[in-house]
Amino acid sequence: MSSIVAYHRPTSLDEAAELLTESNRSILAGGTAIVPEKRADHTGEVEMVDLQALGLDAITAVDGRVTLGAMVRLAEFSTDPRVGELLGDLARRELPSAMRNQATIGGTVATGSADSVLIAGLLVHDAQVEFHDGGSLPLDQVLAEGSGGTIIVAVNIDPTGAGAIMVTGRTPADEPIVAAVARSTTDGFRLALTGVASTVIEVDPSEPVSGLEPPSDFRGSSEYRLSVAAILSERAVKAVA
Numbered sequence: 371m372s373s374i375v376a377y378h379r380p381t382s383l384d385e386a387a388e389l390l391t392e393s394n395r396s397i398l399a400g401g402t403a404i405v406p407e408k409r410a411d412h413t414g415e416v417e418m419v420d421l422q423a424l425g426l427d428a429i430t431a432v433d434g435r436v437t438l439g440a441m442v443r444l445a446e447f448s449t450d451p452r453v454g455e456l457l458g459d460l461a462r463r464e465l466p467s468a469m470r471n472q473a474t475i476g477g478t479v480a481t482g483s484a485d486s487v488l489i490a491g492l493l494v495h496d497a498q499v500e501f502h503d504g505g506s507l508p509l510d511q512v513l514a515e516g517s518g519g520t521i522i523v524a525v526n527i528d529p530t531g532a533g534a535i536m537v538t539g540r541t542p543a544d545e546p547i548v549a550a551v552a553r554s555t556t557d558g559f560r561l562a563l564t565g566v567a568s569t570v571i572e573v574d575p576s577e578p579v580s581g582l583e584p585p586s587d588f589r590g591s592s593e594y595r596l597s598v599a600a601i602l603s604e605r606a607v608k609a610v611a
């Protein structure tokens with residue numbers, strides 16, 4: 371038996387926020403992560419609050435920055451010229467293609483996978499996460515602290531600058547063990563790494579692995595990840611220099 375016992379489809383953000391005041395209700399976006407997770411968990415009864423009727427699916431460009439509605443699907447994002455080549459490429463590297471039609475930007479940020487190359491790309495594009503209550507936080511803070519169940523309504527990025535990604539993985543199509551994503555800015559470079567900490571992190575391009583203690587797993591030891599991260603960082607920065 372599934373633990374999902376009810377489905378709500380609010381038509382305003384206030385209605386959604388009101389529904390989410392009940393502790394047994396969860397936000398449903400694309401459903402690629404949360405539906406399998408809740409179906410596998412038979413310990414409680416949960417209700418889903420679907421965000422798809424809230425109009426959070428627009429991509430808008432204003433004053434040199436681009437705002438991605440939280441419900442923008444990765445497939446749509448990956449081909450939108452306003453987000454730039456690097457982010458489009460990174461979105462195409464996430465998930466199988468059929469699931470990219472479902473998965474959303476908001477769900478990706480809220481899930482905060484430590485292996486997500488798209489999150490690394492959003493970090494180096496200065497992503498600011500906007501919430502239903504009108505507040506906004508830099509993405510690195512949201513990754514470190516979580517979104518606390520608050521509805522993410524949009525992610526705002528600076529799409530400018532050249533970008534590059536360097537990866538190592540078990541196969542070219544597999545999720546990278548470690549990835550380095552670099553972007554050139556008017557002040558220099560920004561660099562983010564996957565697979566070296568409990569979240570994707572932005573690092574100092576001049577000392578990319580300083581202070582890092584990557585977790586070990588079956589795909590790579592801590593020492594291996596550290597040494598690969600140093601090499602990939604150097605290559606990624608060189609590629610955008």
Ligand SMILES: Cc1cc2nc3c(=O)[nH]c(=O)nc-3n(C[C@H](O)[C@H](O)[C@H](O)COP(=O)(O)OP(=O)(O)OC[C@H]3O[C@@H](n4cnc5c(N)ncnc54)[C@H](O)[C@@H]3O)c2cc1C
Binds near residue numbers: 440465472478
């Ligand atoms: C086979 C498979 C492969 C995967 N591969 C990857 C991968 O390569 N990279 C990767 O990063 N992830 C991966 N995932 C995890 C997940 O599918 C993705 O992170 C996906 O982008 C989540 O988006 P979604 O819209 O489907 O979120 P959902 O599954 O709908 O929600 C995920 C979580 O985010 C919360 N949430 C969703 N939207 C919002 C919002 N607007 N505000 C606040 N909270 C919200 C939900 O409550 C839930 O806790 C994979 C999952 C599976 C099953």
